[in-house]
Amino acid sequence: MTIARPVRALIGLCALLWCFFLYVLFKPSPEFQGPGDRYQNFERDPTLDPTFEPDGKLVHYDEGNYAPDAKKSDRIEATLLALVRNSEVDDMVQSMQDLERVWNNKFNYPWTFFNDVPFTEEFKEKTSAATNAKCIYEVIPDEHWTKPSWIDDATFQSSAKVLEGKGVQYASKMSYHQMCRWNSGLFYKHPALKDTRYYWRVEPNVHFFCDIDYDVFRYMHDNNKTYGFTINLYDDPKTLPTLWPETVKFLADHPEHLNENNAMKWVTDDEHRPQNNHDAQGYSTCHFWxxxxxxxxxxxxSKAYGDYFEHLDKAGGFFYERWGDAPVHSIALGLFEDASKIHWFRDIGYQHIPFFNCPNSPKCKGCVTGRLTDGEAWLHRDDCRPVWFKHVGMG
Known part of the structure; x- marks a missing residue:
């Protein structure tokens, strides 16, 4: 049977419309695109490009002045800092080997390790063998780690059950709450850090991909930078429903701490906020990872941060909810610091599963330029860097 030409044309048109419908239905929406789809030029910050002498030697630094035993060292008062358990030694060594390979073998900044119990000899032997730099092993004082006296055990247990019912991880794990509180407002009070100004936080089982040939700490110092990040994400609002209301209370009592050039719009952005972020009661949940x-x-x-942490600590949310150091640090920086002093290290290739910061640079090996995650497509919605760039810039 022969199909009439008009009918064939109609069938062809229907097929084209069906294909177009499928394309529209299944194409990645902007919410699901990774930063590589939006920002193709993840290049080195031009201000950080190295310069060379005619003989090929870097002008940036004198290798002799960065030797581990240099009598006249160019290192400033800074350390690589890790909160780590004895059982995580192999993962910690892996992170150290990565960072030593791409950066610290040139600069030999010391490593400072913290634990709530003494480090084992195995931990000390394996970590000290991974670097030529000095290693320092410290125990956290009980008063910095123990649950504070104003936290009620019964309230903690009942709150944890509510959080677990909402799918919040680690809600009943006391050590996780202690860790978040310590990282938020106590680590820098440790006596071992009293003469140290800058730190680079390094966790077990993270990866670094790009050669870094400048002194990161000196860059922070010389350019008057307060904070540097690589990844900027949305948080789970179910973990911090009263964090922003408590912050609003604090601002009402201490308006003097609000910086004139703050990043309030990033902290409170609601245009790009995931749908369930209403649970955060006005906080965008954007935070530096x-x-x-x-x-x-x-x-x-500073007094501003000290007052803020004390207010939050007494409110109890580190235990009755699951306030993390990331949103606490981020809100404080977004409100109390000049936004121009916060720097995106676009040129530092980094991964903490499941997220990446992978620059577009020949200095990087082992990661895909612009990729945010190897995980599920929906994880791309967690990327809050576009909101930071929109309100603050690339720093």
Whole structure:
């Protein structure tokens, strides 16, 4: 049977419309695109490009002045810092080997390890063998780690059950709450850090992909930067429903701490906020992913941050909810610091599962330029860097 030409044309048109419908239905929406789809030029910050002498030697630094035993060292008062358990030694060594390979073998900044119990000899032997730099092993004082006296055990247990019912991880794990509180407002008070100004936080089982040939700490110091990040994400609003209301209360009592050039719009952005973020009661939940942070501890030691942490600590949310150090640090930086002093290290290739910061640079090996995650497509919605770039810039 022969199909009439008009009918064939109609069938062809229907097929084309069906294909177009499927394309529209299944194409990645902007919410699901990774940063590589939006930002093709993840290149080195031009201000950080190295310069060379005619003989090929870097002008940036004198290798002799960065030797581990240099009598006249160019290192500033800074350390690589890790909160780590004895059982995580192999993962910690892996992270150290990565960072030593791409950066610290040139600069030999010391490593400072913290634990709530003494480090084992195995931990000390394996970690000290992974670097030529000095290693320092410290125990956290009980008063910095123990649950504070104003936290009620019964309320903690009942709150944990509510959070677990909402799918919040680690809600009943006391050590996780202690860790978040310590990372938020106590680590920089440890006596071992009293003469140290800058730190680079390094966690077990993270990866670094790009050769870094400048002194990151000196860059922070010389350019008057307070905080450096690589990844910027949305948080789970179910973990912090009263964090922003408590912050609003604090601002009402201490308006003097609000910086004139703040990043309030990033902290409260609601245009790009995921649908369930109404649980955060006005906070965008955007935060710097603090498993990587390079920071000046003078900010944490300031009156503004000290007053803020004390207010939050007494409110109890580190235990009755699951306030993390990442949103606490981020809100404080967004409100109390000049936004121009916060720096995106676009040129530092980094991964903490499941997220990446992978620059577009020949200095990087082992990651895909612009990829945010190897995980499920929906994880791309967690990327809050576009909101930071929109309101603050690329720093």
């Amino acid at each position: 603090s498993n990587f942070e390079v920071a000046d501890m003078e900010f944490w030691r």
